[in-house]
Amino acid sequence: MKTAVYPGSFDPVTMGHMNIIERSAGLFDEVIIAVLRNSSKIPLFTIEERVKLLKIATKKFPTVRVETFSGLLVNYLETKKVNIIIRGLRAVSDFENEYSMALMNKKLKHNIETVFMITEDKYAFLSSSKIKEIYRHGGRAKDLLPENTEQFLIKKIESKLESREKF
Numbered sequence: 001m002k003t004a005v006y007p008g009s010f011d012p013v014t015m016g017h018m019n020i021i022e023r024s025a026g027l028f029d030e031v032i033i034a035v036l037r038n039s040s041k042i043p044l045f046t047i048e049e050r051v052k053l054l055k056i057a058t059k060k061f062p063t064v065r066v067e068t069f070s071g072l073l074v075n076y077l078e079t080k081k082v083n084i085i086i087r088g089l090r091a092v093s094d095f096e097n098e099y100s101m102a103l104m105n106k107k108l109k110h111n112i113e114t115v116f117m118i119t120e121d122k123y124a125f126l127s128s129s130k131i132k133e134i135y136r137h138g139g140r141a142k143d144l145l146p147e148n149t150e151q152f153l154i155k156k157i158e159s160k161l162e163s164r165e166k167f
């Protein structure tokens with residue numbers, strides 16, 4: 001049984017993430033999406049909201065589940081007895097950070113393998129932060145988000161703007 005972990009912030013999940021999830025589900029027996037709790041970035045959505053949106057979006061994949069983790073990814077992998085990390089690559093700009101992270105994870109635990117999946121070209125420019133920026137300024141990009149995610153995003157941004165909360 002080959003299980004892989006797909007870690008990230010998923011703030012919120014986009015069609016770029018979904019593309020990687022769907023392709024990973026075709027390669028591995030089981031995929032655990034691991035949502036990072038202790039990111040240095042201030043998230044728009046709470047961890048519970050990010051998990052909820054991912055669960056709704058991945059309902060159709062029976063071998064995919066959603067969990068959360070904090071601390072070092074390699075420690076989380078050890079508790080799960082998993083040694084495969086999936087990461088998506090968009091542009092060359094992703095590469096440097098991903099490269100050093102993969103090497104560092106391997107240094108921390110030698111049996112860890114990071115599997116990189118190249119994005120589909122239609123999602124190469126897509127990131128959660130771009131989506132948030134577009135929606136914050138009233139733009140819409142429905143086809144880049146899983147069904148249901150858009151309505152949550154619009155509501156969340158409206159409530160943040162109403163309460164003048166920074167995000």
Ligand code: ADP
Nearest residue numbers: 007008009010016017087088089119123126127
């Ligand atoms: P992180 O903060 O860990 O980068 P993200 O949620 O931004 O978390 O991304 C999680 C993973 O998904 C990363 O490997 C990232 O490169 C990948 N990813 C994000 N957007 C896309 C996309 N449009 N196409 C392919 N991979 C993507």
